[in-house]
Amino acid sequence: METIAYTNKTALLVCDLINSILRANGEPAELLAQSKKAINFARSVNIPVIYIVVQFRKGYPDINPNNKFFQFVLNGKIDLTENSESTRIHSAVQPQENDVIITKRRISAFSGSDLEAVLKSLAIETLILCGISTSGVILSTTREASDKDYKITILKDACFNKDEEVHQVLINKVLTTQANVITVDEWINSY
Numbered sequence: 001m002e003t004i005a006y007t008n009k010t011a012l013l014v015c016d017l018i019n020s021i022l023r024a025n026g027e028p029a030e031l032l033a034q035s036k037k038a039i040n041f042a043r044s045v046n047i048p049v050i051y052i053v054v055q056f057r058k059g060y061p062d063i064n065p066n067n068k069f070f071q072f073v074l075n076g077k078i079d080l081t082e083n084s085e086s087t088r089i090h091s092a093v094q095p096q097e098n099d100v101i102i103t104k105r106r107i108s109a110f111s112g113s114d115l116e117a118v119l120k121s122l123a124i125e126t127l128i129l130c131g132i133s134t135s136g137v138i139l140s141t142t143r144e145a146s147d148k149d150y151k152i153t154i155l156k157d158a159c160f161n162k163d164e165e166v167h168q169v170l171i172n173k174v175l176t177t178q179a180n181v182i183t184v185d186e187w188i189n190s191y
Contacts, residue, residue, distance in 0.1 A: 011124045012042040015052045015131025020078050020086035025162050032092040034158035035130050038184045049099045052109040055082035062105050108140035126151040130158035134167045152179035
């Protein structure tokens, strides 16, 4: 593992840990426990915690029928209506008053959101990512953040994908080309 130098220009992105997505994935206890550990550590060392949530307007006028990925929403398999119980952040990892909540309308945390404006305002250079799913928000956000020249660390034991094989390939082969991929404990011990 390479040595990683973190600065006060670091933010933790907690991605899509909302009720409906977690329910659809069996509410993985390890994901929630490791994410909570990362959140608590970030707060203890004054790293901003930024929650990323996917939400759409009632009736989903912001989902194009050509968007293959979000067809499961249009088909009623999951409710991602903004300001509903289903799009609330899970109670195990609740935000605190000083945390930032970013609403996105696509897979990447950057797409259809004001995340970049918040990161620029906070002078953030390094992103620490955790959440669900590895093949969705984690992959897409990593790709876009890399193109935007952010330093990226992915907390592999605080990420989850319903397909474990896909998770392992992404964590061990794909994401390592653009990010440091480490455990929550390795991240904590690097400070």
